[in-house]
Amino acid sequence: EIVLTQSPGTLSLSPGERATLSCRASQSVSSSYLAWYQQKPGQSPRLLIYGASSRATGIPDRFSGSGSGTDFTLTISRLEPEDFAVYYCQQYGSSPRTFGQGTKVEIK
């Protein structure tokens, strides 16, 4: 099973700032099968990024993903008020599909 470790656990930023979230895998994620999800309190997760760098339908271009192998990054170029949430990475290159423990982006 591939273990995903996200850092930091919490990111305290102001609207307009840049957010950089990290996801590190315990072994290489095949074919960059790495996704990012956003979850707000009381809501279900929403797919943001798949294939490490492709934006899902309707996702604003301030969200971008990068990385390969074992190291992946989600970047939010300029935080909007609605972006404060918990973000999870997920690998889907091998079974079981596993998630990171999440990074909370909170308002500073």
Added chain:
Amino acid sequence: EVQLVESGGGLVQPGGSLRLSCAASGFTFSSYAMSWVRQAPGKGLEWVSVISGSGGSTNYADSVKGRFTISRDNSKNTLNLQMNSLRAEDTAVYYCAKNMRSGSYYTDPFDFWGQGTLVTVSS
């Protein structure tokens, strides 16, 4: 518009059983693998089980293998999860989730999620 609506959650005693359902609409249900993903209170996401579009292939997380059974009824566009021998650690919100691409199995992210149904295992 894709919609996934879970039902069947509730309070159950340890060792008991519960059956969850997920009603799907807005897409060709039989063409997509479907999964159950759970989230314990205040915790992260854990994939539970997947079933192929035809229903012929299934997989389970080790934590539920032998206790949970996933199934689907493509004539009714419904996904099910039969949960037996429930434990306190099974307490969570259970989401049904759709694979992004038609015909894929586990090498796919989840592009739509239901709103979740809460299962509480407690005496």
